Amino acid sequence: MLLKIRNNELYGSEMTEGREEFVVVRGAYKRYGLKAVVLNGLNMTVEKGTVYAFLGPSGCGKTTLLGCIVGRKRLDAGEIRLGIKYKSDIGYMPQEIALFRDFSISETLTHFAWVFGLSKQQLKKRKEELYSFLELPPETSLISKLSGGQQRRISLCVALLHNPELLILDEPTVGVDPVLSHSIWQHLKQMSTVGNKTIIITTHSIEEARQADRVGLMRGGILLAEGDPKSLMNQYGFDTLEEVFLQLSYKQETGENFDIDCQTVKNYPKPEKKPKPPVKIKSIFALNHLIAHFLKNYFFLRRNLGILAFLLCLPIVQCTLFDLSIGRDPLGLKVGLVNEELAGEGDCSMFTNANCSVEYPASCRYMAALEKKQMKLILYKDEESARNATKKNEIWGFMHVSHNYTESLFERIILNGGASDEALANSEVDVSMDMSNQYIGNLLRRDMYFAYMEYLENLYADCNWPVQAAKVPIAFQKAIYGNIYPSFSDFAVPAILQLFVFYLPMMFTVGGILMEKREGILERNLISGMTLVEIITGHAIVSMLILVVQTLFMMIVLFVIFDNTIEGSLLLALSLLFLVGLSGMCYGCLVSVLCDTDTAATYMGLGSFFPLAMLSGMFWPYQGMHYLLRSIGWFLPLTLTTEGFRAISSRSWSITHPVVFNGFLSVIGWIFFFSISTIVVIKIKKGIRNIM
Numbered sequence: 001m002l003l004k005i006r007n008n009e010l011y012g013s014e015m016t017e018g019r020e021e022f023v024v025v026r027g028a029y030k031r032y033g034l035k036a037v038v039l040n041g042l043n044m045t046v047e048k049g050t051v052y053a054f055l056g057p058s059g060c061g062k063t064t065l066l067g068c069i070v071g072r073k074r075l076d077a078g079e080i081r082l083g084i085k086y087k088s089d090i091g092y093m094p095q096e097i098a099l100f101r102d103f104s105i106s107e108t109l110t111h112f113a114w115v116f117g118l119s120k121q122q123l124k125k126r127k128e129e130l131y132s133f134l135e136l137p138p139e140t141s142l143i144s145k146l147s148g149g150q151q152r153r154i155s156l157c158v159a160l161l162h163n164p165e166l167l168i169l170d171e172p173t174v175g176v177d178p179v180l181s182h183s184i185w186q187h188l189k190q191m192s193t194v195g196n197k198t199i200i201i202t203t204h205s206i207e208e209a210r211q212a213d214r215v216g217l218m219r220g221g222i223l224l225a226e227g228d229p230k231s232l233m234n235q236y237g238f239d240t241l242e243e244v245f246l247q248l249s250y251k252q253e254t255g256e257n258f259d260i261d262c263q264t265v266k267n268y269p270k271p272e273k274k275p276k277p278p279v280k281i282k283s284i285f286a287l288n289h290l291i292a293h294f295l296k297n298y299f300f301l302r303r304n305l306g307i308l309a310f311l312l313c314l315p316i317v318q319c320t321l322f323d324l325s326i327g328r329d330p331l332g333l334k335v336g337l338v339n340e341e342l343a344g345e346g347d348c349s350m351f352t353n354a355n356c357s358v359e360y361p362a363s364c365r366y367m368a369a370l371e372k373k374q375m376k377l378i379l380y381k382d383e384e385s386a387r388n389a390t391k392k393n394e395i396w397g398f399m400h401v402s403h404n405y406t407e408s409l410f411e412r413i414i415l416n417g418g419a420s421d422e423a424l425a426n427s428e429v430d431v432s433m434d435m436s437n438q439y440i441g442n443l444l445r446r447d448m449y450f451a452y453m454e455y456l457e458n459l460y461a462d463c464n465w466p467v468q469a470a471k472v473p474i475a476f477q478k479a480i481y482g483n484i485y486p487s488f489s490d491f492a493v494p495a496i497l498q499l500f501v502f503y504l505p506m507m508f509t510v511g512g513i514l515m516e517k518r519e520g521i522l523e524r525n526l527i528s529g530m531t532l533v534e535i536i537t538g539h540a541i542v543s544m545l546i547l548v549v550q551t552l553f554m555m556i557v558l559f560v561i562f563d564n565t566i567e568g569s570l571l572l573a574l575s576l577l578f579l580v581g582l583s584g585m586c587y588g589c590l591v592s593v594l595c596d597t598d599t600a601a602t603y604m605g606l607g608s609f610f611p612l613a614m615l616s617g618m619f620w621p622y623q624g625m626h627y628l629l630r631s632i633g634w635f636l637p638l639t640l641t642t643e644g645f646r647a648i649s650s651r652s653w654s655i656t657h658p659v660v661f662n663g664f665l666s667v668i669g670w671i672f673f674f675s676i677s678t679i680v681v682i683k684i685k686k687g688i689r690n691i692m
C-alpha cells in the first residue's frame with residue numbers, strides 16, 4: 001500500500017525555536033526495481049545539536065534513508081540538505097560490524113585514524129576519551145575474539161573517532177548490556193548538548209527512543225510523525241510512544257489522515273535529473289587514504305602469515321612441480337621383445353662382438369641402442385605371451401625379430417635392390433604397440449626410430465660401408481631459433497608463466513575485495529570519504545608488489561634453477577609479464593563486482609580458467625584448433641601474450657616485431673576492457689554496496 005501524508009499537522013510538536021536545521025529531507029522517493037517503493041515522499045527535519053531517534057519496523061526503509069543521507073545511495077526524487085559539505089564530516093556506524101575481524105583493536109583504530117586523517121597525537125587523545133566511556137577491552141584484543149556487544153562498541157568507537165559534526169548510528173545498542181547502553185545514550189546526549197553534534201540513531205527499541213530529543217516514527221516509506229517524545233504523547237493523549245506509534249499505524253492502515261493511493265507506481269515521480277548526493281568527497285585522491293590502505297594490507301598479511309607464505313610459496317612450488325613433472329621424457333617404459341635370434345631366451349652376452357659379421361646378431365646392437373634410450377626391454381619366448389602381457393598392461397607393446405634377421409639385413413644392405421622378398425620381410429622388425437596413450441606411444445615410436453638409425457649407422461661404420469647411406473636423406477641443420485631437439489617445457493613454460501601471473505593477482509584481488517564487501521568494510525571506507533580510485537590504486541600497488549616478488553621467484557625457479565630457455569631481453573619479458581599480472585588484477589576487480597559471493601567468484605574464476613587455458617594455445621598449438629575456435633582463440637587474454645613471450649624467450653625478438661608488439665597490444669587492450677567493464681557494472685548496479 002502506497003501512502004502519503006496529507007497534512008503537516010501529523011508532524012507533531014513544533015521544533016524548538018532558534019535551532020538550526022541540520023538534516024532536512026523533503027519529498028524523498030526511493031525504490032528498488034520498479035515496484036519495491038521504500039521511501040514514499042518522506043519528510044524529515046533534524047536540528048543541529050540534537051539526538052534524533054528514528055523508529056520503525058524492520059524493512060521500513062531506515063537504512064535506505066541513512067544511505068541516501070550519507071551519500072551512498074541516490075534518491076529517485078526529493079531533496080536532502082545537510083549542514084555539512086563533506087563525507088568526512090560524518091561518523092557512520094553501519095548495522096553490520098564492518099570491521100576487520102583479524103585485526104586487533106589498536107590496528108583497527110590506527111587504520112581508521114589514517115582514513116580520517118588524524119595525527120598520532122589526535123588519535124592518542126581520542127583513544128583515551130573513547131576508551132573510558134565505551135569500556136573497551138585491551139587494545140591488543142583481536143576483533144574476532146570479542147563478543148558481539150564489544151564488537152559493536154568498537155564499531156561505535158570508529159564512528160566517533162574523528163569527532164564528526166554529524167553522527168549516524170544504525171542500531172548502535174543492539175546486543176549491548178543495558179547499563180552500557182544507557183551510558184552510551186548519556187554520552188551521545190552530552191555530545192549533542194556540550195559538543196553541539198547532531199546525532200541520528202535508528203532503533204527498534206521504543207523505550208530507548210524516549211531518551212532522544214526528537215523521534216521520527218517511520219512506516220511504509222513515510223514518517224507518520226516527528227517530534228519530541230513528550231509532546232507526541234501529549235498530542236495523541238497516550239502515556240507511551242508505543243501507543244502513539246500503534247495508533248498512527250492503525251490510522252495509516254485505514255487511510256485516516258493519509259492519502260492512500262496518492263503515489264501509485266504509475267505516477268511515481270520522475271524528475272528530469274536525479275537529486276544530487278548531499279555530501280561530497282574532499283578530493284578524489286588523498287595520500288592518507290592510500291597509507292590507510294597499505295596499513296590495512298600490512299596488518300592483514302602480518303596477522304595471516306599463512307596466507308602470505310601461501311602467496312609467495314605457491315608460484316615456487318607450482319613452477320618446481322611443473323619442471324619436475326612436465327616436459328621430461330618418461331623413463332623405464334617396459335617394452336617386450338620376442339627375439340628369435342636369441343631363441344626367445346638368453347641374452348646378447350653369450351655372443352662375442354664380431355664387429356661386421358653375421359655371427360653377431362644385429363638385433364643385439366639394436367637392443368643396446370634401445371636400452372640407451374632408457375627403454376626397459378623384457379624378453380618373451382613367443383608373440384602370444386608378449387601380446388598377452390601387452391593386454392594385461394605389463395608392457396607398452398612388443399617387437400618381434402625373426403630368427404634370420406641378421407643375414408636378411410646384410411642381404412638387404414649388400415644386395416640393395418636385389419634382395420629377395422623373404423630377406424626384405426625378415427629384415428623388418430615388427431612392432432605391435434598399445435597406442436591408447438598418445439604421448440607414450442609416440443615417444444616409444446620416436447625412440448625406436450632414433451635407436452634404429454643409431455645402431456644402423458654404427459653397423460655401417462663397423463662394416464666400412466658409407467655411413468651416409470644408413471641415414472634418412474634429410475639433414476636437419478642447426479636450428480635457426482631454439483634447439484634442434486626442442487623440449488616440451490620450453491613450449492609450455494611461457495604459457496604456464498602467463499597463467500600463473502594472470503591468475504595469482506586475480507585470486508588476491510577477488511579474495512581481498514569480496515572479503516571487504518562481505519564484511520561491509522568497503523562500504524564503511526567509502527562512506528568515510530575514501531574513493532574507489534584510491535581503493536583500486538592502493539589495491540593495485542599492493543597486488544603488484546606481491547606479483548613482482550612472485551614473478552621473481554618463478555623466474556629464478558624456471559630460468560635459473562631449471563635452466564629453461566630465455567634468449568631475449570629479460571626486461572621486455574618482465575614488462576610483458578607485469579602487464580599480464582595487471583590484466584589479471586583488473587579481471588579480479590570485474591569478477592568481484594559481478595559476483596555477490598565467494599562461491600560465485602570461485603565458479604567464475606574456475607569457469608574462465610579452463611577455456612582460457614585451452615583456447616589460448618597453451619597445451620597445444622592453437623594452429624591445430626578447429627578453424628572456428630582458432631578465430632576466437634587469438635583474441636583471448638593469454639594467447640597473443642603467450643606467443644609474444646615465446647618470441648622473446650626463444651627467438652630474442654624485440655618489441656618492434658609484430659608478434660611481440662601484438663602481445664603487448666593485446667594485454668593493454670584487455671586491461672582497458674576489464675577496467676571499463678568494471679566501471680560499467682558498478683554504474684549499472686549503482687554503487688559498490690548494491691553489487692553485494
Ligand SMILES: Nc1ncnc2c1ncn2[C@@H]1O[C@H](COP(=O)(O)OP(=O)(O)OP(=O)(O)O)[C@@H](O)[C@H]1O
Nearest residue numbers: 032038056057058059060061062063064065095690
Ligand atoms: N539493494 C537493495 N536492492 C533491493 N532491495 C533492497 C535493497 N536494499 C534494501 N532493500 C529492500 O528495501 C526495504 C528496506 O530496507 P532497509 O534496509 O532500508 O530497511 P530497514 O528499515 O533499515 O530494516 P532493518 O531495520 O531490518 O535494518 C527492504 O524490504 C529491503 O529488502
